[in-house]
Amino acid sequence: MSSSPALRLHDVGVAYDGRQVLRDVTLDLPAGEWLGLIGPNGSGKSTLLRSMAGLVRHSGTVELQDGRRPQATDLSLMPQTPELPPGMTVIEYVLLGRTAHLGWLQSESRSDRQIATSVLRRLGMASFAERTVLRLSGGEAQRVVIARALAQQAPVLLLDEPTSALDLGHQVEVLELVDELRREDGLTVVAAMHDLSVAARYSHRLALLDHGALMAQGTPQEVLEPGLLSSIYGHPLRVHTLDGHLVVLPAPRRGGAGRPRPDGGGAHAWRQESDTHRSDLLWTR
Template sequence: MSSTLVASAPPPALGSPALSCRDVQVSFRHQEVVCGVDLELGNGEWLGIIGPNGAGKSTLLRSIVGLIDFDGTVDLGDGRAPGATDVALVPQFPELPKGMTVAEYVLLGRTAHLGWLARESRADRQIVSSVLHRLELGEFADRLVSTLSGGEAQQVVVARALAQQCPVLLLDEPTSALDLGHQVSVLELVDDLRRTEGLSVLAAMHDLSAAGRFADRLILIDHGRIVAQGCPDEVLRSDLLSAVYGTSLTVQSIDGELVVLPAPRRRTRHPEETP
């Protein structure tokens, strides 16, 4: 059995649409949370969504997979509305059922591919085994998900989404509970899959430096509206980010990669200190 995690057909050319949103609007209690968002995700592209807390990033992703009612349209490249075998979501706050092992939980990702009353096949279980191996989670297969640390649980949720083998992957702060080493390994795995197998990635990310490192393009959202979009070096600008995030930020290029940092503090000199 191949270790391929997504469909093995040759990936379409980068730039052809995988997913499109047109005038997507979401309101809660008569208050607009997402305000007429238009975006297009190309096949094999990583499109990052950045913005402060409450900007509407998670709400937008949840509307795309049909978890939230919305106005507007969300279509795949062939014009169909996305289904469970087309788009997988890694949520920011996943619910892990008690009494279920890691392998059983990841196997839930295969549910969308099963017929009515069908059971998982050997091929489904091999896909799960492959995913766990790629994420270095093989030793966790028989552990109960309720015993996992926050970082371990986050990796298992990513594994379930990859086992779903959808051509479009939505990530909602996928590394928020991970240490630095596992953040890099998970993001690099997703990046490898989209480069080698045509996986298209739409990711809401708090880590602006990671967003600039992995995304082909960025969309900056504030109060539910897109305020900037383009290549990382067009969006990750000190003046723009400082205005949207409400704090002074600086953007530096280190070894060819953009790094977003808080502006240096102005240290207040204590009265008895010598100038």
């Protein structure tokens, strides 16, 4: 993993209709790193990914190592809710990932088709090449969307909940493939993930967002601090180590523990306690 940043964000902010949904996010992404974006629903993970890809108007700067603004050949984004055009086959959809490499009115080459076919094969989807995308199950469609992102062969891959519709076996297959490409090709991965344990397993670093603000960044061991997580997620959480991997679980409820109570107990107690030392939990590396 290179120490030089493949992508640099400085004071990135986004507002919708006057409401600030992302505020002053600063991050350096070294080439070859896997950065996991975590946080509750509505914390700004998807908006941050779309800002990196240049799909939403934002303040601050997003730039590559050489100071350029990222182009379509530099970044590939797998959105959380992609559109699947009616009548389009799987291979045609995956070939859309090659569009960034084509000139004006230029059509896909034999090499482009080989790249798309190779990605489908690695995802176990080669036999689906001529099937229309609307005939796929939810899990199959998600793997095809990932195939399109991988076919783009951009050095920075942005994934928004890449395994949310997949069963456990296919989750592992997809994440292992992305990690293999990261190791072999120096791919930089930024993935928004709900499962904190899975995010910890694959990420070199985690960035924890809450209400559009970057609350903590650092190694999984640093960021997955029970007090901070309990405060931000509004429920007492515990962090365990199993076979060398961090596992985040909700704390067991004993006599109503963890339920918000009028006396400020439960999750509210975690939030109040954490607020007193939150400034000590904003790490940078």
